[in-house]
Amino acid sequence: MEGVELAFLALVQGITEFLPVSSSGHLILGRTLLQSAGLAPLSLSAAEELSLDVSLHVGSLGAIIVYFWRDMLMLLGGLRDALMMRRSTAAQTLGVLIVASLPLVAAGLLLKDLIIDAGRSVAIIAGTTLTFGVLLFVADRRPVGRRSISEVSYRDALIVGLAQCLAIIPGVSRSGICMTAARLIRLDRPLSARLAMLMAIPAILGAGTLSTFDLAQSGDAAFTTYAIWGGLLAFVSALISIALLMRWLARQNYTPFVIYRVALGLLLIALLITKLV
DSSP, rough: OOOOHHHHHHHHHHHSSTTOHHHHHHHHHHHHHHHHTSSSOOOOOOHHHHHHHHHHHHHHHHHHHHHHHHHHHHHHHHHHHHHHTTOOOOHHHHHHHHEEEEEEEEHHHHHHHHHHHHHSSSSHHHHHHHHHHHHHHHTSSOOOOOSSGGGOOOOHHHHHHHHGGGSSSSTTTHHHHHHHHHHHHBBBHHHHHHHHHHHHHHHHHHHHHHHHHHHHTTTTOOHHHHHHHHHHHHHHHHHHHHHHEEEEESSSSSSSHHHHHHHHHHHHHHHHHTOOO
């Protein structure tokens, strides 16, 4: 893979991973665009794809940890309190993240292999981009009921966690569906985004661990340098993306992302109808 293609995919992953627009969908569309422009390689080996996937997700995970470092310390304190059987807000927050993550673990093990091939089509991405963009708009009209993570119950966590399972389908957006579900249960915008990003930690750790194991099994280290650079680019772009999103949601709403999703979905439908993709 040439440097320009690696940089393009890494930046797309980093920028879109935590925005409610679907990073997996944009990566698929990005590869399609590169192939149309004659820039993408004809093929990548399984080991190269695994290596790149691991590095991009590790870079994205690093961005969350750096930006939400206070939350990371709080969660460590929550783990300590839980082990000592001591009730605290930190322990409750840790419990909320665990409950919210369990449905995705089950769905990932049971369903991902069944839909991954069909889900990578541009038609599926067009439909999910448009549909879940409209759903985000509807959810964002809900009045605010809760502004603190200490007010998030285990029931709330389970609702958002079940919604997160839909992100297995490209174009849905893991962050986007979590933010949508959180707004439907009346969490405010900054809290909905914060919860969605903290939920990304176990999700990315799980996927990254499995991919790293598969990569180690392959025994192919030729792609390591490219993977490291890809991870660094994803880290920087994801960190900037998170900071801008949280700053925006402190004062504004999700409408710009809704407009983007609807416009992209309609554009993809038009391209499909005219057989340009």
